Amino acid sequence: MDNRNFSVLLPTVIRIKEKITWKHAVYAVTQPLIDLACVPSHYPDTIIQDIEKLGAYCIVRPEIALIHGRILENTTRSGVQIMIAKPPVLFPAHFHGAEKAQGSKKRSALESEDSLPVTVFIAICAPDAKQYMDLIARLSPLLRGDHLAKRMSQWSDEQILQHFSLLKDKRKG
Amino acid sequence: MLSIYCCCGSGLGTSLILKMSVEEALSDLKINNYDLTFGTSSSIPYVTDLVLCSKELAPNLSSSARVEGVRDLMNTEEIKSIIQNFIQERYHALAG
Numbered sequence A: 001m002d003n004r005n006f007s008v009l010l011p012t013v014i015r016i017k018e019k020i021t022w023k024h025a026v027y028a029v030t031q032p033l034i035d036l037a038c039v040p041s042h043y044p045d046t047i048i049q050d051i052e053k054l055g056a057y058c059i060v061r062p063e064i065a066l067i068h069g070r071i072l073e074n075t076t077r078s079g080v081q082i083m084i085a086k087p088p089v090l091f092p093a094h095f096h097g098a099e100k101a102q103g104s105k106k107r108s109a110l111e112s113e114d115s116l117p118v119t120v121f122i123a124i125c126a127p128d129a130k131q132y133m134d135l136i137a138r139l140s141p142l143l144r145g146d147h148l149a150k151r152m153s154q155w156s157d158e159q160i161l162q163h164f165s166l167l168k169d170k171r172k173g
Numbered sequence B: 001m002l003s004i005y006c007c008c009g010s011g012l013g014t015s016l017i018l019k020m021s022v023e024e025a026l027s028d029l030k031i032n033n034y035d036l037t038f039g040t041s042s043s044i045p046y047v048t049d050l051v052l053c054s055k056e057l058a059p060n061l062s063s064s065a066r067v068e069g070v071r072d073l074m075n076t077e078e079i080k081s082i083i084q085n086f087i088q089e090r091y092h093a094l095a096g
Helices: A022-035 A043-054 A104-110 A129-143 A148-152 A157-168 B014-028 B076-095
Strands: A014-016 A059-061 A063-067 A079-092 A115-125 B002-008 B034-040 B050-054 B066-070
Touching: A014 A022, A022 A043, A022 A063, A022 A079, A022 A115, A063 A129, A063 A148, A079 A157, A115 A129, A115 A148, A129 A157, A129 B014, B002 B014, B002 B076, B014 B034, B014 B050, B014 B076, B050 B076, B066 B076
Parallel strands: A014 A079, A063 A115, B002 B034, B002 B050, B050 B066
Antiparallel strands: A059 A063, A079 A115
């Protein structure tokens, strides 16, 4: 991976202080990427459709959602947007469309968990597969560590932006 | 040889994160002889031992291979125990 060719837009941190639905959260966290003309405006719609079809695949760690979708035409550049939601946004643990495919055994196991809370939202986009993989490889080390969601929700905007500015320094691993 | 396929909806996002964590887990377990690939949930290879994906996606997948959902894609301990259990069960099945 080459640092010379890497650039990513990292706008400010969004803070949500009221209760919103998971769909609103997807729209809210992707809006700056749309406003900055990184992605076309239907990007959040495609993500919502995929989540309804596949389940909340975006929840990569407890309380952390990586809002990402298929690479769309007219995506101009890579971008990362962070959003902190207090109170947490609740995602259904199972979706109607996804539920049909489940056996009755698996369903009863899932019913004990009705919703999945998410505090930290990270929306990403990239114009092509190569840049997408580059971005994920850079982002992944920054999402490690215990209780990251809890720690991050206590950070200031500056601390959060500083943490994610490390995206620009490609480290090994 | 152990073959593992990491998948997600888009084939690029969570599957790649998962693949990076699986690499770390395999290295911790000192397993060197493996074939690790990633991609979309709709293109699972016909012949593979273990399919890993996020917990939310797991019930929607159909594969002749064993499918395991991972709760925390960055938690190598969780992934290590899934791989260990899988290997142990397979060994018992072969021995029995």
